[in-house]
Amino acid sequence: MTSPLDFLLEAARRAPIVPVLIVEQSEVAADLARALVDGGLTIAEVTLRTPSGFAVIEAMKAAAPELIVGAGTVLTGSDVENSISAGADFLVSPGMSPRLLDALGERRKIMIPGIATATEAMCRYEEGFGLLKLFPASVVGGVGALKGFASPLPHMRFMPTGGVTEADAGNYLALPNVFAVGGSWIASSADIAAADWRGISTKATRALARA
Numbered sequence: 001m002t003s004p005l006d007f008l009l010e011a012a013r014r015a016p017i018v019p020v021l022i023v024e025q026s027e028v029a030a031d032l033a034r035a036l037v038d039g040g041l042t043i044a045e046v047t048l049r050t051p052s053g054f055a056v057i058e059a060m061k062a063a064a065p066e067l068i069v070g071a072g073t074v075l076t077g078s079d080v081e082n083s084i085s086a087g088a089d090f091l092v093s094p095g096m097s098p099r100l101l102d103a104l105g106e107r108r109k110i111m112i113p114g115i116a117t118a119t120e121a122m123c124r125y126e127e128g129f130g131l132l133k134l135f136p137a138s139v140v141g142g143v144g145a146l147k148g149f150a151s152p153l154p155h156m157r158f159m160p161t162g163g164v165t166e167a168d169a170g171n172y173l174a175l176p177n178v179f180a181v182g183g184s185w186i187a188s189s190a191d192i193a194a195a196d197w198r199g200i201s202t203k204a205t206r207a208l209a210r211a
């Protein structure tokens with residue numbers, strides 16, 4: 001069965017590391033997008049934690065159309081609208097609320113909602129979400145929790161995010177129910193502020209080699 005997020009799964013098969021980006025200034029978005037692509041990445045998540053988030057999504061898509069760019073920290077209906085207007089290919093949230101669910105409507109098909117328990121995973125699956133984000137992964141059980149989910153919930157697939165490091169990304173990716181891992185370590189706020197594009201590319205390539 002095909003799903004609207006199959007393009008994301010296909011990109012994750014090539015490069016299953018998703019940098020979670022906190023970008024203060026949209027002026028750096030083009031350089032950042034190219035650095036990620038140069039490093040071999042296919043997907044990025046721009047958090048809406050800064051006022052420039054939507055402009056960053058738009059500028060990254062313009063600079064690197066081959067990069068799949070999602071909006072992270074999607075909390076409200078206006079976040080959904082503005083992310084899609086900016087050109088976001090997918091949406092990510094730390095959790096779910098009744099109002100956000102309502103605002104999403106059919107667009108839930110491109111949303112990866114955060115879950116921390118089996119009950120939340122079951123609820124999201126019933127609501128029509130195909131892919132889930134384990135969040136914050138390192139706090140809510142990490143690799144052990146995902147191994148625990150695999151037997152009773154074999155139809156669910158996860159992107160653990162939150163506290164994932166370069167050292168343990170490979171342990172997550174070795175699990176059959178994990179399609180990608182997310183993390184800020186590849187392009188940290190400090191890397192971006194320092195315009196260390198080469199360093200970001202190097203970290204991306206190294207993480208992919210270890211994955």
Ligand SMILES: O=C(O)C(=O)C[C@H](O)[C@H](O)COP(=O)(O)O
Nearest residue numbers: 047072073094161162163183184
């Ligand atoms: O803002 C959001 O909705 C998020 O996606 C939160 C991120 O999952 C974490 O910020 C990941 O950050 P690290 O733990 O530093 O790798």
